[in-house]
Amino acid sequence: MSLANPIICSFNAGELSSSLYGRVDLQKYFNGCKTLKNFIPLPHGPAQRRAGTRYINEVFGREQVINGDFVSDTGWTQGTGWTIADGVATATAGAKSALCRSSDCIEGREYLVTYTIDSVTAGSVQAYLGGTLLTARSTAGTFTERATFGGDDDCVGFLKADDFAGVIGDFSVMEVNPPAVLISFEFSTVQAYILEFTEKQIRFYKDGGIILDGDDPYTLETPYLEDDLTSLHTTQSADVLYIAHPDYAPRKLLRYGHTDWELTTITFLGSPVKNITGADKTDPVKVYCPQHNFENEDQIAIWDVAGMYEINGFHIVTGRTDDSFKLRGVDGEHFHAYTGGGKTWKIRRPITGATQANPVVITLPNHGFANGDRIRITGVGGMTEINDKNFTVANRTEDTFELQGIDGTGYTAYTIGGYAGIWSELFEEEDHYPSSVEFFEERLIWAATNEKPQTIFGSKVGDYENMGAGPNDDDAFIYTIAAKGVNPIQWIVPMDKLLLGTRGGEWVMRSSGADEPITPSNVNIKRESTWGSANVQALLVNDVVLFLQRGRSKIRELVYNFEKDGYVAPDLTILSEHITTGGIQRIAYQQEPYSFLWAVRKDGVLLNMVYERSQNVVGWSRQVTDGKVKDVAVITSSGDDEVWLLVERTINGSPRLYMERSEDQYLDSYLTWSGGGPVAITGITNASQAVVTAPGNYCDNGDHVRIVNVEGMTEVNECVFTVSDKSGDTFKIKDSDGNYVNSSDFGTYTSGGTAEVVSIDFSGVEHLAGESIHLLGDGCVLPAVTVSATGTFSLSAYVGELVAGLQFDSVLQPMNIEAGAQAGTAQGKIKRVHELTIRLKDTKACWVKAADDTWQEIAFRGDEDPADAPIPAFTGDKRVCVYPGSFGTEGDITLMVKEPYPATIVALLPKLKTMDVL
Structure with a gap:
């Protein structure tokens, strides 16, 4: 038998897989834990109890x-x-x-x-x-x-x-409890919002609360259905958030003020369809259409005009300016007034024939189309089956062309009319909407339509909504990845190169020259790895990209490797593969005060990964609450980043979805109440109706105040009175029977004392109705109470500050101790831990599990500390002897914190005996 006194000085490898329980050859073994629940490993080694969550609003x-x-x-x-x-x-x-x-x-x-x-x-x-x-x-x-x-x-x-x-x-x-997702909107550290998307609706949060329009939450209508929400991809430039989804035309969300937002469909330059903004009742009719790009004598179609419906149809352009044109030969003086809407599109000459053949042959004299052109046909009489559809031109002649792949043998015979025009595929119709969006080299980059899942679309440089392709270096470009099989792009991330994640691999897009930008004629794309990605937006973290692998159980780090002269993607979950069981649904990154990845598991467990690449620190932990976390989002602030959560909780047997924010109390879904704190008293009269003078007090008639530390008139100390006859800095006090306090026979006030608004009855906790809640009153733990159906509860004593919420316990259990063996390993040998020193920082509570599976509480209140005062935070060593006769092969040490207090475990210093005879 030999004695050992090892030190467990770091927990930043996080909760390790059971597959590593024998890997004492790894340094990470000695920095890891069997269990790390509701503790978060910090980059420099300690494990810190996670903060609780403040209730914001029901969703x-x-x-x-x-x-x-x-x-x-x-x-x-x-x-x-x-x-x-x-x-x-x-x-x-x-x-x-x-x-x-x-x-x-x-x-x-x-x-x-x-x-x-x-x-x-x-x-x-x-x-x-x-x-x-x-x-x-x-x-x-x-x-x-x-x-x-x-x-x-x-x-x-x-x-x-x-x-x-x-x-x-x-x-x-x-x-x-609707399906919902969170999306961050960050203009600056003081102008950051959380956007709550539910079906066809957005609500907005800022400064720890929901934004109201009058008495109701401010909302904005959207087209997105509940099944669409998790597939939304976004990027932001100043006050504009661009939104991509493969089933919807690209949109942008514009912020004009806290309660003034607009969601619009983007009309791209280079698109054939233009929006009409007005029309005059003149001869000829003048139509207002910004950036229409029409020329005089162009043939156009107009539709969806409201009010002046008479101009819906086909026309010839005349009298054009940059933002308007006239309709040749159309007298609008007696038309109805324009009221809104309308679209227009440049077409070619009228169709004169269409065959019932396979393929359909269209006759359109001098059409000017080329094989492969995408066109749209509208207005055909008889063969209406081809109206308002897009086709590809094939086998063209000067006056005819085929509709590629279209069998018209069963169609109705053509009778008259119809028009055809070039139709850009760019984001104008079903299956041609992009699913990803990002900025790169002053271009707005879109990617992956259903029709072209491996294609990247780049805007004109500095002109984000101009997708007009051309030969110039700053023109828009379209580029398709040449990959085996269908390999849809799942995410795009800008660095010095454009990184792309597809279902089958990871790619880098750059120019051919080392320091040159991408241009329409200078694009080089290369596959870097073949892991494949899930359809979850990857995260840029300094000089690396963190992405979720296709199976949703691995987070990988896409990083440049100088030896390979290319990118590699190591698995950041390899030491903790159990941690993602069931799959990850959503991820977010927090930069301040520490570098953390947050991940939502399918079963509602929130995962935390401390990530400090320069120090080789990667450590996972589980953050468990009484409910299921559905989403997480992070926004910056002037201090630490804010972590927002959607949490589904079962209240009185029914599911509720709550918006909550991680804050510095140690209860979940908590609310706080404050009487405002003590206010200095400057005088109390000796009178049949005592008058208290407390300059700057904020009490109201009917409030309860607790008076303490008065010199002279000591009879009022440690008593609670009811405020009456409030007037400026003075008020009278009544006793519990409602009678004015007669202070005539009291001692004379000489100095000092404070008055603090206190309460014993509380309301406004409807979100936890029927639940047992835990309390922290004036910094001290109070007995748990059950909230009534109407959200009220009462205490047994008055308090001036109260935190009320759901309890959670934090558990830390390091790996089996590897120490004390005289020969070989200590694994599998009988050990006895007979003493434990716990090195702590800013800690107010901690329990240690003894050999008989009972828990021993560590004392933090000293003999000199008042019993009714808050426990002081402790930094230093606590020595515990809790293991008499505790023999076993593991030498387990388990710590727990369940009170609503902070705790940071810096190191564990066990004393043990290891027997070399099994």
Whole structure:
């Protein structure tokens, strides 16, 4: 038997795989842990307890009721006795009947139903949700209920009793726990937002809260459905966020102010379709169309004009300017006024024939098309099957061409008319929308349409929405990766080169010259590795790219290797392959105060990877909460980066989706309350109604205040009073029976003392209704309480500061000790740890697991520390003897923190005996 006193001085290899339990030949073994839960390894070695999360807001889906404010009766089916007028729905007594409208609600999902009954004359009414009837109401008021959509039909509305007579003012239905994703929007460290995308809606967060428009969250409508959200790729330039998705035309989100955002479809220069912005009732009609690029005598088609619908059709351009043109021979003086919209497109001469053949042959004299051109046909009479579709020109002659691959033998015979025009494939139709977007060398780069999944599209230099290709070096370009099989691009990341991740490998795109930019004629692309990527945006971290491999279980580091003179992509999960079990769904990167990768696992566990490449530090840990993390996003701030989370929690048996932010308390989904802190007292009168003077106090009548440390009038110390007759810096105090405090016989106030607003009853915690919550009051741990159904709870004593939330425990267990063997390894040999010294930093709580599986609490409150004062943070060594008779082959050490306190484990110094006889 030999004695050993090793030091475990670092935990920054993180939680290691069980496959490494015997790998004492690796240095990482001695820096790793068997368990690292709710601790985060820091780059320089210690393990720090993770911060908790502050509750921000519950996430709801978009409004399901169109015209729920009853400004018109459009869309509503009004049963007997119901009428809609003047912004209300009025019911008169009579037959039992319904007021309803169709919705997009989904059977089996839960919805939040809110409505206001302005008045009730008689009877009752019930909200209706796809066959589910909510509580009958017979009084005026605003009512909110959660209910499951029944699915008997797609309707929402109200069902009134036959005797109900009353007025309903508004009606709202929003989905509870909708699918959602988070996207960061960063203009600067003081202008950074979190965007919450749900189906067809964005909500906005800033400065730790949701942005409101009046009393309601500010929202913006989008076209994206719930299944589209995780496939959104974005990039940003100043106040513009560009958005790519393979099923939608590219869009941009523009910020004009906190409550002034706009989402628009991008109209690219170089695209054949132009947007009309106005039209004058003149002879000839003048049409306003910025950057139309038409010439006089061009033949154009116009459609979708509202108001002046008479100009929808085919015309000849005359009187052109850069932003307008006139319609030759069209007198618009008696047309309807233009009200909005409209698109226009340059076409060729009219079609004069189309054959019912395989392939279809089009006759269009002097068409000027070349084989391979993409064209669009519209306006054909008879053979309408070819209208409003795109085709490829083949076997052209001067006056005819074939529609490549189009069998028209079963089509209707051509009769008359029709037009054909060159049609750019660039992002103008289904299957031609890009799925990735990024900036590179002053170009906006798009990539990977369904039709061309391996193609990169670069804008004109410095002109991000100009995709007009050409021979000049600054013109837009299109380049397709020549790869075996279909190999869709999954992400693009700009560095000094353009890095591309495809389903089958990783590529580098650059110019042929070392210091030259990419141009239409100077492009070189090379495959660097063949790991393949998942459809998750990769992250640029200094001079490397972190990406999720195709199987979603490995994070790889794409980094330049000088020996290879190319890129390599080592696996950053190789020592912790268990950590990603089930697959990773979302990732985000935090730079300050430490370099962290955050990853959301499919089962809702949040993973953290400390990443300090220059120090060879990579360490994973699991961050577990009472719920499932659905997404994570990071935004910069003037200090540390902000980590935002979407968390699904089960509250009272039902799922809820919450927006939460990692902050510096040690409870989850917590809220705080503060009375404002102590205010200095300068005087208290001896009177039948004592008057307290406390300049700058912020209490109100009815508040409770605790007075302490008064000199002279000591009778008021450590007492709680009710504020009354507040006037400027003075107020009177009442006792618990509501009587004014008579201080006539008290000692005379001489100096000192403070008054602090305190409370014992709390509300506003509806998001944790029915849950047992843990409390930190005035810096001390208080007994747990259960929140009422209405979000209230009470304490047994008054406090001036309170943190209330869900408890989580943090557990650290290092690898089996490898020390003390006189010969060979200590692995497998019986050991006895009889003493443990724990080196700590800024720690207020810690438990050590003893040999009998019980937990021993380490004392942090000294004999000189008041029992009712907060525990002071401790930095130094704590010596623990908890292992009498604890013999075993592993020599396990396990630490836990469960109180809402900070803890940082710097090092472990066990004393043990190792037996060389097994």
